[in-house]
Amino acid sequence: MIGIVILNYINWDETARCINSIFSNETKCKYHIYVVDNASPVGQTDEVNQLLNDPRITFIQKKINDGYSAGNNVGIKQAIKDGCKEVLISNSDILFEKDSIYQMWKFLNDNNSVGIVGPKIYLPDGNVQMINMGVKTGLKEKYMYLLRKTIFYPFVKDFVRKFCALDQDLTKPFEVHSVSGCCFMMSGSCVKEITPFDENTFLYQEELIIGIRMEEKGYKTIYLPDSQIVHAHGQSTKHIKAFSYTCLVQSEIYYFKYYIKSSIIALIPLLLIRAAKYFSFSIKDNDFRKNTGNFFLKTFSTLIRKY
Secondary structure, eight states: OEEEEEEESSOHHHHHHHHHHHHHHOOSSOEEEEEEEOOOSSOOOHHHHHHHTSTTEEEEEOSSOOOHHHHHHHHHHHHHHTTOOSEEEEETTEEEOTTHHHHHHHHHHHOTTEEEEEEEEEOTTSOBOOOOOSSOOOHHHHHHHHGGGSTTHHHHHHHHHHHTTTTSOTTSOEEESOOOTTEEEEOHHHHHHHOSOOTTOSSSOHHHHHHHHHHHHTOEEEEEEEEEEEEOTTGGGTTOHHHHHHHHHHHHHHHHHHTSOOOHHHHHHHHHHHHHHHHHHHTTOHHHHHTHHHHHHHHHHHHHOOO
């Protein structure tokens, strides 16, 4: 049985649509859904509450929101306890296409060396979501990637194509360093080896950390276009833009300090780039302006903290 963990925060209607897409489009796999609410400040409607009472769903209410990894760890732990073998992690803003879950399950069971598969992801406008983790992300790769939208793009275009897997045939499976954290399935043995997820990041960079753990344990990560989903990208964080951006920068710094062993000096340019972008957002967004002090306090604290 597949344990499907859906992490919810505020967006109850999107979670309901995600669940209903599973009910409508997955007919070949035995599964159980674990909806973990990360202490949403608003409660669910009667309609959503009725859906959550479906016997195919276990609803877990957390009292504290301690982030993506911590929330998913609760669902994963319960799924394993209930005897689930494979575990599928899904954002609430995902819609599953016909047999997309079955295709991931089948590929994992046909390929023992593969620990994680990620589906082909479409955006609501029909475009394919860019693959950003074709190779491992070190600090050099991060700086090169940030140059892709500058006048220096000609100097990094070959790397960007490799990093984003732009030269790959998107109709066939291929190996990547990591897949998008919005939706992926882990094999039973992989779940035991790489979970629980690192809870030191509240939001973002989880994929990169998982990629390193996969590399250490000798598992392959595969992009699987036979499985297709739609991702309403950014909907899960639209209510907390300044907070989520701060989390992004904190997670970047933590990842590079702890997993890549980057020095503070090497990370200062990254923080300055992120701070400049924060200020550009604050020009038009009052939420960013109100939280400027919090941004600098949390990011600099993360920079100087010892791990």
